[in-house]
Amino acid sequence: MELATKPDLAEVLARFEAWWNREPLDRPLVTIQVTPACPPQLPEKRHGSVRERWLDAEYVLDCVEARIRSGIYLGDTFPTYMPFLGPEICAALFGAELKFLDEETSYSVPVVRGVRDILAMEPDFSNVYWEKIRQLTDLSIERGRNLWITGVTDLHTNGDLLAALRDPQALCIDCADDLEGVRLACEHVTTSFVSIFDDLYGRIAAAGQPCTTWTPALAKDPWYTISCDFMGMISPPMFREAILPSIRREMDHMKYSLFHLDGPGALKHLDSLLELDSLDGIQWVYGAGAGPALRWLDVYRRIQDAGKCLQIVGYYGLEEFRAVAPYLDPRGLWFWPIGSFLRPEAQAFIRWTALA
Numbered sequence: 317m318e319l320a321t322k323p324d325l326a327e328v329l330a331r332f333e334a335w336w337n338r339e340p341l342d343r344p345l346v347t348i349q350v351t352p353a354c355p356p357q358l359p360e361k362r363h364g365s366v367r368e369r370w371l372d373a374e375y376v377l378d379c380v381e382a383r384i385r386s387g388i389y390l391g392d393t394f395p396t397y398m399p400f401l402g403p404e405i406c407a408a409l410f411g412a413e414l415k416f417l418d419e420e421t422s423y424s425v426p427v428v429r430g431v432r433d434i435l436a437m438e439p440d441f442s443n444v445y446w447e448k449i450r451q452l453t454d455l456s457i458e459r460g461r462n463l464w465i466t467g468v469t470d471l472h473t474n475g476d477l478l479a480a481l482r483d484p485q486a487l488c489i490d491c492a493d494d495l496e497g498v499r500l501a502c503e504h505v506t507t508s509f510v511s512i513f514d515d516l517y518g519r520i521a522a523a524g525q526p527c528t529t530w531t532p533a534l535a536k537d538p539w540y541t542i543s544c545d546f547m548g549m550i551s552p553p554m555f556r557e558a559i560l561p562s563i564r565r566e567m568d569h570m571k572y573s574l575f576h577l578d579g580p581g582a583l584k585h586l587d588s589l590l591e592l593d594s595l596d597g598i599q600w601v602y603g604a605g606a607g608p609a610l611r612w613l614d615v616y617r618r619i620q621d622a623g624k625c626l627q628i629v630g631y632y633g634l635e636e637f638r639a640v641a642p643y644l645d646p647r648g649l650w651f652w653p654i655g656s657f658l659r660p661e662a663q664a665f666i667r668w669t670a671l672a
Contacts, residue, residue: 317525317526319394320462321385321395321464322395328394331345332345332535333536336596336597339647340647343666344669345392345650345651346392347391347392347652349656349657350388350390350393351658352386352387352388357382358379358382358383363375366418367416370401371448377459380464384464390662390666395465396467397456397467398467398469398528399453400530401449402421403470404422404424405446406473406505408424408446409445410434410437410477411481412425412480413425431482432501434482434504435504437481437505439508439512441511450515467528468513468517468529470529471513473506473542474505474544475487475558475562476544478502478505488549491550499558499559502558503561506565509566509569513540531574535572537571540573541575542563542567542574543575543578544563545582547585549581552584552587556588563592564592564594574596574627575597576599576601577598577599578603579606580602580603590624596624597624598619598624598627600616600619600626607630607636608630609636610639613640613644616644617643620644625648626644627650628650631653631654631655633653634657634661634665637651637653641669
């Protein structure tokens with residue numbers, strides 16, 4: 317696959333393949349957003365509601381194309397668009413209604429009164445929201461040809477899907493009162509994971525594109541950023557018994573898997589995750605006010621010592637990466653500074669990673 321917007325895409329794909337396998341590279345991977353010389357000229361269109369704006373596929377793709385054409389893609393950054401209706405799209409598959417608050421936020425309304433009610437539910441792929449995700453995916457593949465890579469939408473499955481259908485607080489009580497019911501419900505929804513993932517990935521693969529999602533990694537074969545934000549609310553024994561088996565099954569479907577570990581509250585489950593042979597890497601997000609990265613050096617080392625790839629997400633500028641890099645193995649290491657940077661400082665940082 318070739319992109320006019322990223323002529324060295326083949327190099328980037330090869331670098332990611334080496335990263336997945338923790339093979340030596342000339343530098344760690346770097347994904348960095350560069351401030352464009354001219355801001356994109358987004359189309360103007362009036363919508364009757366926030367919901368209408370979210371569901372206007374042509375308008376959404378017009379905005380995507382404008383942003384991508386004005387983008388600057390340095391290092392291992394590549395142009396991509398992930399069709400998106402919010403993180404609880406899978407709950408909509410199982411009958412939940414989506415509510416759109418503003419241009420960036422949506423949520424689902426819980427639909428079950430007891431966790432075991434989920435055992436009788438099956439995904440409806442003709443659901444209006446899933447059909448919209450399909451439309452956005454197909455339209456992105458068509459309009460992004462030679463310009464960008466289309467990603468698999470953000471799938472919050474396993475425990476997060478149960479929490480969306482049941483309500484997070486209620487699911488916490490279920491874990492205390494009926495952990496076996498939670499395990500069975502998690503196992504039940506996970507039987508649909510392959511169909512859910514493959515429905516979208518199959519479209520992307522058929523177009524000859526590599527696989528990506530909201531985490532901007534690449535692979536020639538299927539991979540995914542698997543997550544469970546709900547796990548921060550329960551104990552390690554509960555997580556091991558009720559949710560971890562489903563996470564393992566999701567990973568087993570992939571060539572590669574990256575786990576999104578969200579916040580200090582999730583760290584109590586790190587050892588359980590690192591024991592998974594099918595897990596290739598960890599994306600550790602320390603969260604608001606909990607940085608900089610150097611504060612979590614012991615966590616990064618635990619991940620690397622377990623033989624896993626490591627993606628460091630940072631919110632404190634480029635200096636936090638310069639501070640932590642000397643203490644880490646460059647094999648399987650990936651830096652993702654959040655924010656937008658001027659082109660000269662981004663180029664200087666990429667050069668620095670090759671020398672550090």
